[in-house]
Every structure is written in structure tokens, then in C-alpha cells.
Amino acid sequence: MSKAVGDLGLVGLAVMGQNLILNAADHGFTVVAYNRTQSKVDRFLANEAKGKSIIGATSIEDLVAKLKKPRKIMLLIKAGAPVDILIRELVPHLDKGDIIIDGGNSHFPDTNRRYEELTKQGILFVGSGVSGGEDGARFGPSLMPGGSAEAWPHIKNIFQSIAAKSDGEPCCEWVGPAGSGHYVKMVHNGIEYGDMQLICEAYDIMKRIGRFTDKEISEVFDKWNTGVLDSFLIEITRDILKFDDVDGKPLVEKIMDTAGQKGTGKWTAINALDLGMPVTLIGEAVFSRCLSAIKDERKRASKLLAGPTVPKNAIHDRQQFVYDLEQALYASKIISYAQGFMLIREAARSYGWKLNNPAIALMWRGGCIIRSIFLAEITKAYRDDPDLENLLFNKFFASAVTKAQSGWRRSIALAATYGVPTPAFSTALAFYDGYRSERLPANLLQAQRDYFGAHTFRVLPECASAHLPVDKDIHINWTGHGGNISSSTYQA
Ligand code: 6PG
Numbered sequence: 001m002s003k004a005v006g007d008l009g010l011v012g013l014a015v016m017g018q019n020l021i022l023n024a025a026d027h028g029f030t031v032v033a034y035n036r037t038q039s040k041v042d043r044f045l046a047n048e049a050k051g052k053s054i055i056g057a058t059s060i061e062d063l064v065a066k067l068k069k070p071r072k073i074m075l076l077i078k079a080g081a082p083v084d085i086l087i088r089e090l091v092p093h094l095d096k097g098d099i100i101i102d103g104g105n106s107h108f109p110d111t112n113r114r115y116e117e118l119t120k121q122g123i124l125f126v127g128s129g130v131s132g133g134e135d136g137a138r139f140g141p142s143l144m145p146g147g148s149a150e151a152w153p154h155i156k157n158i159f160q161s162i163a164a165k166s167d168g169e170p171c172c173e174w175v176g177p178a179g180s181g182h183y184v185k186m187v188h189n190g191i192e193y194g195d196m197q198l199i200c201e202a203y204d205i206m207k208r209i210g211r212f213t214d215k216e217i218s219e220v221f222d223k224w225n226t227g228v229l230d231s232f233l234i235e236i237t238r239d240i241l242k243f244d245d246v247d248g249k250p251l252v253e254k255i256m257d258t259a260g261q262k263g264t265g266k267w268t269a270i271n272a273l274d275l276g277m278p279v280t281l282i283g284e285a286v287f288s289r290c291l292s293a294i295k296d297e298r299k300r301a302s303k304l305l306a307g308p309t310v311p312k313n314a315i316h317d318r319q320q321f322v323y324d325l326e327q328a329l330y331a332s333k334i335i336s337y338a339q340g341f342m343l344i345r346e347a348a349r350s351y352g353w354k355l356n357n358p359a360i361a362l363m364w365r366g367g368c369i370i371r372s373i374f375l376a377e378i379t380k381a382y383r384d385d386p387d388l389e390n391l392l393f394n395k396f397f398a399s400a401v402t403k404a405q406s407g408w409r410r411s412i413a414l415a416a417t418y419g420v421p422t423p424a425f426s427t428a429l430a431f432y433d434g435y436r437s438e439r440l441p442a443n444l445l446q447a448q449r450d451y452f453g454a455h456t457f458r459v460l461p462e463c464a465s466a467h468l469p470v471d472k473d474i475h476i477n478w479t480g481h482g483g484n485i486s487s488s489t490y491q492a
Contacts, residue, residue, distance in 0.1 A: 006032035006055065006066045008158055009073040011086060013040045016130065017076035018048060019137035020103070020162070025052040027161040032056070034063040064093040070154055074101040076130070079110075087114065096122030099151045103130045105264055108186055111179030115147050124148035126155065129175075129185020131368035132164065140164030142368035143172035144188070144360075146181025164367025166376070171366040173359035180353045184360055187340050190268025190282040192369045193261075194336040195233050197285035197424040202325050203237070205411065208420050210315050210322075214250040218242040220322055228330050228400075231372030259289035268343070275346045280431050281336040284423040307419035314418060324414075327407030332428035334401050337378060338391035339431065358382035392435065401432065451478045456486045 010021050013035040021031045021044075033049065034057040035041050041056040057063035064071060071094060075086055083102055090100060100123060102111065111127035118125040129144030136142065143163045145155070152174045163172035175181045199221075206212040206220065218241035225234045245251040265286045272279035291298070315321045341357065348355040361379040364370055381394040391397050412429055415422045434440060449455035456473035464470035475486035 004066060004068050006030050006068060007072070008032070009034065009057070009063050009067050009071065010076060011035070011063070011073065012076035013044055014076065015134050016103075016137045018044060019134055020074070020076060020130070020141070021054055022048060022052065023138055023140070023162045024158060025049070025054050027158075029053065029158055029161075030055065032063055032066045034060070060089050061093055064090070069095065069098070070124070071095075071098040072101065072155055072158070073099065074103050074128075076103045079104040079106045083110070083114070087118070091118070091121060091123060094123055097124065097150075099124040099126060099148075099154060101126040101128055101145070101151075101155065102182075103128050105129075105185065105189070105262070106179075106182050107263075107267055108179035108183040111147070111182045115178045119148065124151035124154075126151050127179055127182040128159075129181055129188060131185065131188060131370075133369065136164065136367050136369075140171070140367050142188075142363050142366065142371070144175050144181045144184045144363050145172070146175035146184070147178060149174065149177065164371075166362065166366035166371075169362060171363050171368070171371075173356060173363060175360065175363075176348075176353045176355045178351070178353070180347075180351075180355060183347060183351075183353075184344065184355070184363070186264050186267050186271070187344055188364060188368060188370060189264035190279070190285075191336060191340045191364075192233075193265035193268075193285040193289070194281045194340075194424060195231070195333065195370055197281075197288050198329050198332050198336070199233060199237050200288075201415075201422045201425055202329050203241075205325060205415055205420055205422070206322075209310055209414060209418050210318065211310075211312070214241045214252060220325075224326055224329075227326070228374065229326065229333075229372075231374065232369060233372075256295070257292055258295045259292045261286070261289050265289070271347070272339075272343050275343065275350055277339070277343045277346050278431060278434075279339040279343050280427040281332065281339055281424050284427045288423050308417065310418045310420075314414075321414075324407035324410045327404035328411035328425050331401050331404035331408040331432070332425050333374065334391065334397050334404075335428035335431055336424075337374075338397070341378075341391055357386055357388070392432075405432075447478075450475055450486075454483070454486045 007029040008024055009032045010017055011034045013033060021033055024031050030053040032055050033041055033044060038058060045056045055066060057066055073090065075083060077083060077086060083104060083106060087100060100118065106127060115125045126145050126147040130141050132141035140163055143159050145159060159172045160170035163170045175184050203217055206217045218238050221234050221238035221241065225238060240252050241250065243251050245254060265282060269279065269283040269286050344355060344360065347353065358379055361375055361382050365375040365379055377396055378391065381391060381396060382388055388394055392401065408429060412422055412425050446457035450457050454475050456475045459468040459470060459474060461470050468474060473486060475484065477484055
């Protein structure tokens with residue numbers, strides 16, 4: 001009979017799983033490692049895990065038998081059907097009150113469903129975002145757990161011990177019910193897509209308009225990394241740009257310009273559309289990856305479709321050019337995070353989740369891919385006012401965007417003049433200008449809808465009259481020969 005000594009069971013010995021086990025063992029926890037392919041367990045125990053508080057399990061039964069109660073079993077396996085299969089295999093061996101944690105990039109509706117099903121069976125289920133890649137898993141990831149709240153006191157110590165720390169605080173807090181942990185991770189990934197796209201646009205402008213070499217661009221990123229843009233993604237970009245291949249040429253320039261994606265950014269954009277939230281920057285970041293992927297078609301179009309050419313002396317003041325770009329990146333990033341938090345706020349409202357915004361910002365502050373100095377300011381903004389309606393209503397961010405906007409506008413104008421695409425910079429600015437417009441041209445749009453489809457419109461209170469009553473759906477016979485019957489109203 002196996003001895004129940006394990007504090008945590010971990011299923012899945014791919015790179016994230018192995019590193020998380022080592023991390024937990026370093027923090028004094030005894031971890032039971034299981035993988036369907038037994039040889040993976042044996043190899044891990046004989047190498048990386050040797051001499052550490054890590055024991056192997058030969059089967060699901062063995063894994064369960066080696067864990068202290070309530071058992072805590074974390075799955076770090078491929079999202080989708082494999083998670084359901086493993087849960088089905090695990091459950092018959094568990095007792096009520098045992099805890100299953102899914103640490104993969106699961107889609108939050110799946111987590112909602114699993115949470116419902118397992119709750120009925122008395123099993124506590126946690127869907128946890130885990131971010132930070134290999135290094136994060138090994139030395140401190142950002143962890144975003146949500147689901148059965150009763151599980152939290154049992155896993156809190158393990159999770160907060162192994163998580164990254166930011167100014168001494170763990171980048172891990174309880175997110176909320178059901179699939180909210182995975183939801184927050186999904187938005188994190190969407191923001192990650194946005195941050196990456198913004199950086200790529202800045203690089204492209206420096207390269208194509210400024211004619212900077214990769215080394216020079218790397219130096220710019222190095223400098224930016226000491227200011228408001230200080231972040232993991234800026235830092236790795238700096239390093240990528242100065243990484244030479246064996247022939248002494250920058251490796252990055254040899255990489256095929258077609259972006260891959262596993263779907264979390266797309267899920268965020270789809271969810272934003274479902275919830276009617278204008279999360280435009282993440283949407284553009286996803287579409288930019290899609291556009292990059294149709295390389296052959298772009299190749300043909302590049303021969304057929306004309307655009308401006310960039311003259312050699314397009315930039316007169318290099319310093320100003322770089323400064324403007326930094327402002328463009330900073331302002332666009334503020335918009336992206338404001339949009340991300342708008343989405344989280346709407347999700348909380350629509351799904352009936354009580355989410356903790358300051359904790360979400362803190363969880364993203366360290367350990368994860370989007371970690372940055374900037375998130376310290378967001379944490380502060382939400383700590384000062386947890387119900388902040390929009391990040392742009394916070395004094396710090398409102399004044400930061402105000403200060404950055406002339407450089408931001410100049411960068412976009414310059415790129416448009418010379419035909420360099422800036423989908424993320426531009427959509428951020430369009431959002432900003434739309435958001436700060438009390439009046440948008442949707443009045444005309446409503447008129448058009450009513451003209452061709454009798455979709456009705458509402459009248460401005462100050463323009464109400466006997467035939468245009470306020471708070472009523474009005475249909476006008478615009479042509480004289482249309483009918484007076486309005487179509488039913490669909491509100492997105
Ligand atoms: C993280 C990352 C990670 C994600 C990769 C790849 O937080 O550690 O978000 O979860 O899987 O970044 O994502 P794409 O393949 O979709 O770019």
C-alpha cells in the first residue's frame with residue numbers, strides 16, 4: 001500500500017509540468033508526478049527530479065493513493081478533450097472534497113461546464129491560468145485560479161509559494177467562480193497578442209521608415225526598457241534583435257514572416273464581440289496574424305498593388321522619431337489594457353462573477369508574459385478605486401495618454417504617409433477618439449437602418465417633439481412610398 005505523503009499531484013510531464021513540479025519541490029512541497037507514458041516519469045525521476053521531494057506514480061490509482069487528503073491534483077496537459085478524458089479517469093478514485101486543478105490553456109466555457117459537472121459529484125474544481133512559459137513555471141509563474149472557492153484555502157499556500165512575487169506580493173490570488181480563472185488567462189493572452197503586435201509595428205516603422213539596423217532597433221528597445229515601457233516583452237525583443245546567426249547576420253531577419261497562433265487571442269476577440277465590447281486592439285492583433293499567414297497572396301499583391309515609396313531621408317530628427325514611437329507604443333498599450341479591463345468588467349456583469357480587478361492587475365504584474373512596470377500603475381489605479389469604470393478615467397492614465405498623443409498621432413500619420421501598416425497603433429487611436437466623442441455618426445447609421453429596413457431609431461431628448469417622442473422606437477416613412485410598420489428591434 002502506497003503512503004499518502006504527497007502535497008500535490010501533477011499530471012503531465014511536458015515542459016510546463018516538469019518545471020512546476022521542480023518549483024513546488026524547491027518550496028518544500030512533496031509532489032507526486034504522473035504521466036501516461038511511464039518512461040517520461042522514470043526519466044524525470046532519474047534526472048531533473050533526483051534528490052528532490054518528488055515521487056513518481058505508475059498509474060492514476062497510484063497517484064491518488066500517494067496524496068494527502070483532500071487530494072490536490074493539477075493537470076498540465078493539452079487543453080480540450082484530453083482534459084475531459086483525464087477527469088473521467090480520475091474521478092472514480094477520488095473522494096468528495098478532493099480537488100482537481102486544470103492548469104492548461106482551457107477555453108473558459110469548458111471550465112464552466114467541468115465546474116458544473118464536478119460540483120455535482122462533490123469534487124472541487126479549479127481552472128487556473130498559468131503564465132510565464134518555461135522559466136516562469138520553474139522560478140515563479142503568474143497563477144490565476146478560479147472555480148470552487150472552497151478549494152482555495154487548501155491550495156492557497158502552495159499556489160502563493162510557487163508564484164512569482166512582485167514587491168513581495170505573490171502574483172496569485174483567487175480570481176472568482178466557475179471558469180473565471182481561465183477567462184482572465186484568456187484576456188491575458190489577448191493582451192499579450194496586442195503587446196506583441198504593437199512592438200512589431202514599432203520595429204517595422206523603425207526599419208522601413210527610419211532605415212535602422214536591427215542593432216540600432218535593439219538599442220532603442222534597450223532604452224525603452226528603462227522607462228514607462230519596461231517589460232518582459234520589450235526586454236526579449238531587445239535581445240532577439242541583437243541575436244546573430246552563425247554568419248553574423250541577425251537571425252530574426254531570416255525567420256518566415258507568418259505568425260502562428262493557438263487560439264486564445266481569437267477566443268478573446270470572439271468573446272468581445274459576443275459581449276458587445278470594443279476590444280479593437282486585440283481584434284486587430286489577431287487579424288494581423290491572419291494577414292501575415294497568407295504570405296503567398298501577399299507576395300503576389302506586393303507586385304500588383306502600388307503604394308508610396310519611402311525616401312532615404314524620410315526622417316529628419318531621429319531622436320524625435322524614436323520619442324514619438326515610444327509615445328505611440330505607450331498610449332496604444334494604455335488603450336489595450338483599458339479595453340481588456342472593459343471586457344473583464346462586462347464579463348463579470350454578464351456571467352454574474354464578482355471579480356477582483358486590483359488582484360487581476362497584480363497577478364499580471366510579475367511572472368507572466370505581459371509583466372511590466374506599467375501593471376504596477378494599473379494595480380495602483382484599481383486599488384485606489386476597485387470599481388473604476390474605465391482605466392482611462394484614472395488620473396494617471398488620462399494624463400499619460402494626453403501627454404503621449406501628439407507623438408502617437410505623428411507616428412501613425414508618418415506610417416500612413418509612407419504606407420507602413422499600423423493596425424494596432426491606428427485602432428487604438430481610433431478607439432481613443434471615438435471614446436472621447438460625445439457625438440458619433442451613429443445618428444446617420446440609425447437613419448440608414450430605418451430607411452432601408454424600418455429598424456427604428458430613438459430621438460435625442462433635446463430634439464423631442466410631438467411626432468418625435470422621447471424614449472420611443474420611431475420609424476419614419478423616409479421615401480413616402482415605404483410602409484409605416486417597423487421591424488422588431490435586435491439589440492446586440
Ligand atoms: C503564457 C502564454 C502561453 C501561450 C503562448 C503561445 O502566458 O505563458 O500566453 O500561455 O500559450 O504565448 O500563444 P500563441 O501560440 O497563441 O501565440
